[in-house]
Amino acid sequence: MKIAVLSGKGGTGKTLVSVNLAAVADKAVYIDCDVEEPNGYLFFKPTSIDTKKVTVQMPYAKAELCNGCRKCVNFCKFNALAYIANQLIVFDKVCHSCGGCALLCPKKAIFEKEKEIAEIQKGVSGNVTVITGILKVGELSGVPVIKMLLDVQDADNELTLIDCPPGSACIVMESIQDADYCILVAEPTLFGAHNLKMVHELATLFHKPHGVVLNKCLDGQNPSEELCRQEDIKILGEIPYDEVLGLLNSKALIAVRENDKYNKLFDSLLQTVIKEAQHETVVNS
Amino acid sequence: MRIAIPMNDKNLDAEVCPSFGRAPYFLFYNSVTKESEFLDNAAAASQGGAGVRAAQVIADYGVKALIAPRCGENAEKVLSNAEVLIYQSIPGSAQENIEALLAERLHLLTEIHPGFHGKQGV
Ligand code: SF4
Ligand code: SF4
Numbered sequence: 001m002k003i004a005v006l007s008g009k010g011g012t013g014k015t016l017v018s019v020n021l022a023a024v025a026d027k028a029v030y031i032d033c034d035v036e037e038p039n040g041y042l043f044f045k046p047t048s049i050d051t052k053k054v055t056v057q058m059p060y061a062k063a064e065l066c067n068g069c070r071k072c073v074n075f076c077k078f079n080a081l082a083y084i085a086n087q088l089i090v091f092d093k094v095c096h097s098c099g100g101c102a103l104l105c106p107k108k109a110i111f112e113k114e115k116e117i118a119e120i121q122k123g124v125s126g127n128v129t130v131i132t133g134i135l136k137v138g139e140l141s142g143v144p145v146i147k148m149l150l151d152v153q154d155a156d157n158e159l160t161l162i163d164c165p166p167g168s169a170c171i172v173m174e175s176i177q178d179a180d181y182c183i184l185v186a187e188p189t190l191f192g193a194h195n196l197k198m199v200h201e202l203a204t205l206f207h208k209p210h211g212v213v214l215n216k217c218l219d220g221q222n223p224s225e226e227l228c229r230q231e232d233i234k235i236l237g238e239i240p241y242d243e244v245l246g247l248l249n250s251k252a253l254i255a256v257r258e259n260d261k262y263n264k265l266f267d268s269l270l271q272t273v274i275k276e277a278q279h280e281t282v283v284n285s
Numbered sequence: 286m287r288i289a290i291p292m293n294d295k296n297l298d299a300e301v302c303p304s305f306g307r308a309p310y311f312l313f314y315n316s317v318t319k320e321s322e323f324l325d326n327a328a329a330a331s332q333g334g335a336g337v338r339a340a341q342v343i344a345d346y347g348v349k350a351l352i353a354p355r356c357g358e359n360a361e362k363v364l365s366n367a368e369v370l371i372y373q374s375i376p377g378s379a380q381e382n383i384e385a386l387l388a389e390r391l392h393l394l395t396e397i398h399p400g401f402h403g404k405q406g407v
Binding site (some may be wrong): 073076077078079080081082083084085087089091093094 | 328331332333334335337338340341344359362363366367368
C-alpha cells in the first residue's frame with residue numbers, strides 16, 4: 001500500500017506526519033520525494049547506505065558535422081537550442097532530454113552524453129527502509145528523479161509512505177501518481193486552508209482517495225477544519241500543538257520512538273489511514 | 286545600426302515591456318533609415334526557454350543593440366555569442382529609449398537574473 005503525504009506549502013508538518021507514520025508501523029518504506037530539500041533522512045539517520053546516481057542524456061553537436069540547417073532549433077519545443085555564430089548552443093537547464101533533436105538531425109551531428117542530476121540514497125533505520133532523492137544544486141526538474149525514486153522499491157505489498165514535495169506542481173503529480181491514498185496535511189490558519197484547497201483539488205483531479213490531518217491544532221477556530229466540513233473531506237486525525245513535539249522535532253528526533261503519547265497518536269492515525277485506504281480500494285474495485 | 290526593444294504595443298510611443306522573452310512584440314528600429322518594424326514574439330507563449338527563442342530571433346535580425354529592462358542568463362548567453370549589446374531601458378516610451386541610446390545616455394545592462402526556467406509549476 002502506497003500512501004502519499006502532501007501539503008500546499010513547506011513547513012506544515014508533512015515530513016513530521018510521514019516520518020512518524022513510517023516509524024510507528026511494524027515495517028515500512030519511507031520515500032522522500034522532496035528532492036530539492038529532503039529532510040526525512042535527518043530524522044531517520046539511516047545506515048548501510050547504498051547510493052545510486054541519476055543521470056539524464058544531454059545533447060551536444062559536433063561542429064564539424066553540423067551544417068547549420070537549424071532543424072533541431074526549430075524542433076525543440078522547450079527552446080533549449082540556439083544556433084548562433086555558426087555554433088549550436090545547448091541550454092542544459094532548459095533541455096528536457098527528450099532525445100528528439102538527435103533523432104531528427106539530418107547530418108547526425110547531435111550526440112548525447114550523460115549528465116548527473118541527482119543521487120538516490122537507500123538506507124535502513126530500524127524498521128524503516130529510507131529512500132531519499134537529492135537533486136543537485138542548480139538542477140531544476142526533479143521529475144525524472146521522482147520516477148526513479150518510486151521505482152527503487154517495487155514491493156507493492158509493503159507499506160510505503162511517500163513524502164511529497166510541497167505545492168501542487170507537476171513534480172507533486174508525479175509523486176502521487178501510483179499512490180493508493182493521499183494524506184493532506186493542513187495548518188489551522190486561513191493561509192493553511194487555502195493551501196489545503198489546492199492539494200485537495202489536486203487529489204480530486206487524480207481520483208485519489210484522500211483525507212486530512214490537521215496539524216498544529218490549538219483551541220479555537222480552525223479554517224482548515226471548516227473547509228473540510230464544507231467540502232465534506234474526511235478528517236483522519238488531529239495533531240495538537242505542543243512544546244514537547246516541537247522540541248523533539250527541533251532536535252530531529254522521531255516522536256513515536258521517544259514518547260509514548262505520540263506513539264499512540266500516530267499508531268491510531270496509521271490504523272485510520274489504512275482502514276480508509278482499504279475501504280476506498282474495496283469501494284472502487 | 287539595428288536596435289531591438291521588447292514591446293507591449295505596436296507603437297513607438299508605447300512603453301518598453303518589462304519582460305524580454307515573454308514580450309508580445311518586438312520593435313526593430315534601423316537608426317540609419319529610421320524605419321521601424323514590429324514583430325509578434327512567437328516565444329511569448331512557449332512553455333520554457335522563451336528567452337532563448339526570443340534571443341535567437343533578435344540575433345537573426347542582425348540586431349546590434351537590445352534595449353530591455355532586464356534579461357535572463359540564457360538569453361544573455363545567446364545575445365553575447367551573437368555580439369548583441371544589451372542596454373538597460375529607462376522609464377518612458379520606445380522612442381525616448383531609442384533617442385537616449387543614440388545620444389549615448391543608456392548604460393549596458395549589468396544585472397543578469399538567473400531566470401525561472403519553468404520552475405513556477407511546469
Ligand atoms: S539539425 Fe543537425 S545539422 Fe541542423 S543545425 Fe541542428 S545539429 Fe546542425
Ligand atoms: S533533447 Fe529534446 S529538449 Fe533537449 S534540446 Fe533536444 S529536442 Fe530539445
